[in-house]
Amino acid sequence: MSEPIRILFxxxxxxxxxxxxxxxxxxxxxxTETDPRRALERLKSENVQIIxxxxxxxxxxxxxxxxxxxxxxxxxxxxxxxxxxxxxAAVDALxxxxxxxxxxxxxxxxxxxxxxxxxxxxxxxxxxxxxxxxMLQPAPLTLLLLDDQPQTLEVVAEFCVAGGHRLLRAASLxxxxxxxxxxxxxxxxxxxxxxxxxxxxxLKSLAQAHPRLLSLVVTPFRDTQxxxxxxxxxxxxxxxxxxxxxxxxxxGLQAAAxxxxxxxxQPAQVVTRLAQPPRDEREREKVGSLLGMLGRLRERLIA
Amino acid sequence: MTSASALERLLRPxxxxxxxxxxxxxxxxxxxxxxxxxxxxxxxxxxxxxVGLVSRSALQDIFMQRFGRDLRGRHPVEEVMNPAPxxxxxxxxxxxxxxxxxxxxxxxxxxxxILVDAxxxxxxxxxxxxxxxxxxxxxxxxxxxxRKALVELKESQTQLVQSEKMASLGQMVAGVAHELNTPLxxxxxxLQLLRELSAPLFDLAAAQATLADCLNDPxxxxxxxxxxxxTAEQARxxxxxxxxxxxxxxxxxxxxxxLGQIAELVVGLKDFARLDRAISEEVDLNECxxxxxxxxxxxxxxxxxxxxxxxxxxxxxxxxSQINQVLLNxxxxxxxxxxxxxxxxxxxxxxAEAVFISLQDSxxxxxxxxxxxxxxxxxxxxxxxxxxxxxxxxSYKIIQDHGGQIRVASEPGRGTRFLIxxxxxxALPLQRSA
Numbered sequence: 001m002s003e004p005i006r007i008l009f010x011x012x013x014x015x016x017x018x019x020x021x022x023x024x025x026x027x028x029x030x031x032t033e034t035d036p037r038r039a040l041e042r043l044k045s046e047n048v049q050i051i052x053x054x055x056x057x058x059x060x061x062x063x064x065x066x067x068x069x070x071x072x073x074x075x076x077x078x079x080x081x082x083x084x085x086x087x088x089a090a091v092d093a094l095x096x097x098x099x100x101x102x103x104x105x106x107x108x109x110x111x112x113x114x115x116x117x118x119x120x121x122x123x124x125x126x127x128x129x130x131x132x133x134x135m136l137q138p139a140p141l142t143l144l145l146l147d148d149q150p151q152t153l154e155v156v157a158e159f160c161v162a163g164g165h166r167l168l169r170a171a172s173l174x175x176x177x178x179x180x181x182x183x184x185x186x187x188x189x190x191x192x193x194x195x196x197x198x199x200x201x202x203l204k205s206l207a208q209a210h211p212r213l214l215s216l217v218v219t220p221f222r223d224t225q226x227x228x229x230x231x232x233x234x235x236x237x238x239x240x241x242x243x244x245x246x247x248x249x250x251x252g253l254q255a256a257a258x259x260x261x262x263x264x265x266q267p268a269q270v271v272t273r274l275a276q277p278p279r280d281e282r283e284r285e286k287v288g289s290l291l292g293m294l295g296r297l298r299e300r301l302i303a
Numbered sequence: 304m305t306s307a308s309a310l311e312r313l314l315r316p317x318x319x320x321x322x323x324x325x326x327x328x329x330x331x332x333x334x335x336x337x338x339x340x341x342x343x344x345x346x347x348x349x350x351x352x353x354v355g356l357v358s359r360s361a362l363q364d365i366f367m368q369r370f371g372r373d374l375r376g377r378h379p380v381e382e383v384m385n386p387a388p389x390x391x392x393x394x395x396x397x398x399x400x401x402x403x404x405x406x407x408x409x410x411x412x413x414x415x416x417i418l419v420d421a422x423x424x425x426x427x428x429x430x431x432x433x434x435x436x437x438x439x440x441x442x443x444x445x446x447x448x449x450r451k452a453l454v455e456l457k458e459s460q461t462q463l464v465q466s467e468k469m470a471s472l473g474q475m476v477a478g479v480a481h482e483l484n485t486p487l488x489x490x491x492x493x494l495q496l497l498r499e500l501s502a503p504l505f506d507l508a509a510a511q512a513t514l515a516d517c518l519n520d521p522x523x524x525x526x527x528x529x530x531x532x533x534t535a536e537q538a539r540x541x542x543x544x545x546x547x548x549x550x551x552x553x554x555x556x557x558x559x560x561x562l563g564q565i566a567e568l569v570v571g572l573k574d575f576a577r578l579d580r581a582i583s584e585e586v587d588l589n590e591c592x593x594x595x596x597x598x599x600x601x602x603x604x605x606x607x608x609x610x611x612x613x614x615x616x617x618x619x620x621x622x623x624s625q626i627n628q629v630l631l632n633x634x635x636x637x638x639x640x641x642x643x644x645x646x647x648x649x650x651x652x653x654x655a656e657a658v659f660i661s662l663q664d665s666x667x668x669x670x671x672x673x674x675x676x677x678x679x680x681x682x683x684x685x686x687x688x689x690x691x692x693x694x695x696x697x698s699y700k701i702i703q704d705h706g707g708q709i710r711v712a713s714e715p716g717r718g719t720r721f722l723i724x725x726x727x728x729x730a731l732p733l734q735r736s737a
Contacts (some may be wrong), residue, residue, distance in 0.1 A: 015486075023496055083482070
């Protein structure tokens, strides 16, 4: 029998903590903290697989807590649970907190249970003893760019030249799918619109078909709800608002490259990304048909 | 060009005279009906360029002398004409022409003015009276345009004030809606838990009822009784009522507390808007402060602790929803001015003539250049789209309309303090006599 999964809930409202603890104490070992600073202290000394934090707390924001938690315990799965839909917080939580899910209050008890089950699944896989990390030479990556803006191309092209990476480009979703089926792509840089088509279903399909492919979304759209879905259903790696800020973009690409190298050194079953199926019926269908088109890719991955 | 055609409209075609024509002939012409409207007649040279104007008054001066007509009637008119008449080019604008003419005009007005084309050739005469009428019409038209602009401006100002009100209302509602999410979150979850936790109790009740039926039934055999006993025992173990009691009590307590929170927020919203009350009534400003704080809590709680020092205040007549709007605006500004975690200190007190509200934050403060402009409409330090720049100017207006004053002091790095003074009703006559 393996160790039980330990979940740390952080919220300045103790009633939230009591309610969650009562809901999950039978499946998991539940820890609670009302003060995020104490939560961080605990992370330093205790083993915690999943941390679920509120956003607005007097001592520290949830995004700040999760960003610091990531430094202390990088393997911990981080979930934000907030009553506020705040775009900046969501962007921060993703880009610096690397969150697994962004959940809203009031939450649906079943959905919360499902999310925690998914997180626990990943935690269990992570916990399996992996082969000793072979220090790999940084190998070149393959990037696929789905954005026709010259500014984006410039940054990505420079990054590829500097790192000796291969850059692929597609002008339409059809082309993108064809490329994804014929090449092994490590990093995807995409706007949410390509030649008038919505890229979101493709991003969501890829999260399911190819969990190791990292998506960086570069977009002028500033829509909190859309971003939440991209986090939860497409498991995107970064969300970079346009007009692009070069430093941030470069850092994102760099982080993606490091993550890919790290995964290459690990066995295939250790996948820390797990997307939630789209809630919207029509979108689910679209993702389903795209998954069919990406079938060959999946077969190859399984093989 | 409308201005050029405006002068064209003033042009009266009068046949010009040559400098050699006799004074008597000019006098005869001035007496003809078609020249009645003119004070003077134009004189041009052989090439059609104006060289002078001969006025009725100049001729009258001659004829009023004894034997004037006999002595000078045959002299050429150039002897008595004004050799430097008012001359205006037709392509001059009406305003420019009016400026030139009024600058040179002498009293009494004895002459008309000459209108020439671009090359300086005579085209006709203009009268000062016509010019004045044209100017008057122009001004009337301008006034009309200005009045229309003023009405439009007032309308758009009203709209702006309205949209600022809607924006702050929207912010407030969104804030409160978010604030509701926390108690809603655990109340909802607790109810789900209560349902799950209480389900085994019903099973237990059912099992015990079966057992009781069995005991009351003389025909119940041993096996059935044993079965019922075992089911009841199992149900009791599953339900574990002694363990459950504590959990249920906690869940009920928390749920009631959450509902209380939700109710408090809803009542707060209602109090804040005061839509169901009169515009002006006797109001305790401390209540306004508590109500605004409740509404602003979600914007403040992760930014600052609030320190309240509320003195005893007499009720004063005011529009509470407007005062609340001012307070919410100041509170939100204070929270936004704070970097990291700070403090908002609110103090109220009453003096003989007025009541005072002081709102002090430990935010970043403002340099004098910003401070001097904060009550100006549309002045904002926030990025485009994040503030209308009307919040404080509206607050200023609201306090002013209440006969009060709002003052501000600020120091960069130290914070900002707003002081609101609202007059007490009985203090008004005193103020006037002072």
